[in-house]
Amino acid sequence: MLRLVGPTHGVAISPPVLLAPMQGITDRIFRDLVAPLGGVGAAVSEFVRITVAPTSRKVVRRELGPPIGIPVGLQLMTPDENHLAASVANAAAAGAAWIDLNFGCPAPVVFSKCAGSALLAHPERIARIVATAVGATGLPVTAKMRAGISSPAHLRELVCAAAEAGAAAVTLHARLRITSYDEPATWAWLAEAKSALTHCARPVPLIGNGGVECAADVARMRAATGVDAVMIGRAALADPFIFRAAAGGAPPTIAEAVGWALRYLDELGGGGPKAKQLVRYWRCAGMLDEATRSALLRGPADAIRPWFAAQASGRETVNTVSPPPTVQTTVPSR
Ligand SMILES: Cc1cc2nc3c(=O)[nH]c(=O)nc-3n(C[C@H](O)[C@H](O)[C@H](O)COP(=O)(O)O)c2cc1C
Structure with a gap:
């Protein structure tokens, strides 16, 4: 402390x-x-x-x-x-x-x-x-x-x-x-x-x-x-x-990472420069390869939330640390 x-x-x-x-x-x-x-x-x-x-x-x-x-x-x-x-x-x-x-x-x-x-x-x-x-x-x-x-x-x-x-x-x-x-x-x-x-x-x-x-x-x-x-x-x-x-806790699952990103993007209103900024920095749970990052950065900011949402379109129920108010979705199992 x-x-x-x-x-x-x-x-x-x-x-x-x-x-x-x-x-x-x-x-x-x-x-x-x-x-x-x-x-x-x-x-x-x-x-x-x-x-x-x-x-x-x-x-x-x-x-x-x-x-x-x-x-x-x-x-x-x-x-x-x-x-x-x-x-x-x-x-x-x-x-x-x-x-x-x-x-x-x-x-x-x-x-x-x-x-x-x-x-x-x-x-x-x-x-x-x-x-x-x-x-x-x-x-x-x-x-x-x-x-x-x-x-x-x-x-x-x-x-x-x-x-x-x-x-x-x-x-x-x-x-x-x-x-x-x-x-x-x-x-x-x-x-x-x-x-x-x-x-x-x-x-x-x-x-x-x-x-x-x-x-x-x-x-x-x-x-x-x-x-x-x-x-x-x-x-x-x-x-x-x-x-x-x-602090010794578990690294995030893809489900947690996606749940967090979607909540953040929703708070931002979906797109805008901060959505691109998120893509520029994002290294969480190994879910974004460099080719995809470049493609997302070249494309419109409005395409970023749908891309994250698509990562959540599989089978595993999102297990967020604190349940998001709006996003309860699924992701592919790893
Ligand atoms: C986009 C950006 C904005 C920053 N804004 C501030 C700020 O408002 N006040 C501040 O003291 N430092 C600011 N910093 C510096 C960071 O607080 C920190 O010192 C710096 O990023 C180094 O830490 P890191 O290597 O862990 O990123 C900023 C850094 C970045 C990249």
């Missing part, structure tokens, strides 16, 4: 495996469907940018949605302390389990405004932002960052800046700002950050992130680096059952 300790409130994350924030993927629909599968200790919202006014409670409520049975942290992104205290207070009042601060987003539009990963060049600004957020709430505040912009030379300084400013934990995405998502994550940086956070003036836990591709990678990352918890990003869309498997 990972415990985030705030000035007056704590958050227990059990098991210590988190769903990563991913803009355009881990929205409330996705979180809602993944949490009941088991093994998800907590999730973080997509980032919410603070711009010319404090983030309102309404925006936070819309981002979080109704409770889903696991703690959900609200991620804020800001270049400075302007409107931060009020945004944090609003997020706390609107039901965030904790506040996460984004120091990792590499997008040019964010970088040019000196937010997200641009702050990795300014550990003193990271410290001021964290301290301001911590001073505005009794909830835990966490900081999520990459290992640097173009080099990990300041990694120790960066993670310690966040910890010593009052962060309850640091999440390290073990890539640089310039590293593409196709390149491997460097887990050695997690071990280095863990050592730094253990020996800094205010030791706090480290959440490791980057490059988890299968359930076994969760234990592998913990053993190789000593991180206190693991955060899973893209592999959660590739296989939403990865959390359950990492």
